[in-house]
Amino acid sequence: MKERGYIERLWREEKYRVLAHSKQHYDEIRELLKQDPSYATVKDKIDEALTITPTTGSTINAFDHMWGYFKNKATANEKEQYLTLKRQFQNKQIDASLIQQFLKNMAEEYEVQYLINSTALYK
Known part of the structure; x- marks a missing residue:
């Protein structure tokens, strides 16, 4: 699987968990995915979102x-x-x-x- 496939799978798995923590990060990652980000960049952004306490x-x-x-x-x-x-x-x-x-x-x-x-x- 190419890196883009791994990125898309990661996002499919994590998107609702990110949304529960931070709508802002969710939107930022969606925009980021319209470009050609690295797996590490997307993973870091997800990890950053998950540090925010959900409301x-x-x-x-x-x-x-x-x-x-x-x-x-x-x-x-x-x-x-x-x-x-x-x-x-x-x-x-x-x-x-x-x-x-x-x-x-x-x-x-x-x-x-x-x-x-x-x-x-x-x-």
């Missing part, structure tokens, strides 16, 4: 992006469950790991390989 808002943003894979497939019960978990997380009643587990279960149930390969759910 409730940035975490919800990443979860909502992942939920987008299911919103047209999910049952009414699954949609309600997601919204309830999200509301509880926003109100600091539950930890993010419960939404993570829910999305992980959804990814497996609906066989969404893109999310199954994501470090946001599987790390």
Whole structure:
């Protein structure tokens, strides 16, 4: 595999985790990928993003992006469950790991390989 392939795989795996930490870094990396960056440059930018403590808002943003894979497939019960978990997380009643587990279960149930390969759910 050429370096560009490794870079694209790295980004596929890390993008939602980066988004949960820093929307700014997420946007910067997306712009960087339009050029011809080295693997090391992209990896360094990802590592830099991951040093930023996620906020409730940035975490919800990443979860909502992942939920987008299911919103047209999910049952009414699954949609309600997601919204309830999200509301509880926003109100600091539950930890993010419960939404993570829910999305992980959804990814497996609906066989969404893109999310199954994501470090946001599987790390």
